Amino acid sequence: MLARYAQAVLARDVDAFVALYVDDLLVFDMWGSWSLRGIDAWRDMAKSWFGSLGDERVVVRFDDVGGTVAGDLAFGHAILTYAAHDADGTVLRSLANRVTLGLRRIDGDWKIAHEHSSAPIDHATKQAILRR
Template sequence: MPLESTPVTTLFENYTSAVLAKDVERFLSLYADDTLVFDAWGMWEFAGVDAWRPMVTMWFESLGDKLCEARFTEVVTSVRDDLATAHAAVRYAEVTAEGEQVDSMMNRMTVVLEKRDGEWKITHEHTSMPLDMETMKGLFDAYDKRDAD
């Protein structure tokens, strides 16, 4: 059953298409200028879209000729007049130009959106994945194994 269209689901659709196109500017246009991003890679936080830009640029450039498909599942949203929140699982899959998946990982994502000047923008994003407490390495496939135990 398709999700009800909300500012969050619309945002996730735009996120997915910007990632697939590796379009840095379109991707960053989803974020408020004063956004705060807690990402899973290397930095404690990215305060503001200008701080977030180099990381996004590096991500898209690191793909080379490959593309990245972002697929959101288990989306739970709450929308009010000018504030929306959501959490979801998101699978990032690298694919070749021929459509062959070569790598993937699953993250957890929580977003806060605010309606500003009539547009919904991400004002906070937090992505994460669980860690193996013995090795302190990310469990990229924990989502797939979560019901196996």
Template sequence: MEWFKGLSADGILLKVEFDDLVVEENSDLAFVHCAVTFAAYLEDSCEKLRQMTNRFTFGLKKSNESWVIAHEHSSLPINMETGKGIFNVK
């Protein structure tokens, strides 16, 4: 994804925040959904370069006494009037 290019350069710090985390589970199945905000900063000055918030959903199932991700979905919220992605939800 174009947004993440350049984040491996020296002096760039990526901060990740999880918000509105919801976990629903029973003995064999679980669903997790949350908002994840990625923000890139200049390490020296703490200047924010860019930010993006995605919605994540994970479907998990228990297999051999361990949880395994059976389904994953990520989406960027969109403006319903313009159809364009909203990068700065937070």
């Protein structure tokens, strides 16, 4: 699932990206919106995100991956690091966040039903900590 996520982001492929999710998903995204409900809202977010990249590509790396499967339900967690690369492959910037995923198996394929991203907040500055 995470490899397909990373491939869709790298390709800036909105259709491949939203195909990873159920139609009635709920996302607690740490970027801009308190929550996003439904595939149409998530598609709009992906179009905006990918459209804002210009010539940049985003490479997603995942670390500390874990999870549990119980029948047709699963949950997992990981640290995702997003690195923006220019057309020559030079890393321009990067950030990391924590993600927890709730998945459902539908017709043999795992789909994300709930996604929750977060980052710790520095108590003194009230700023998100986006590097491990």
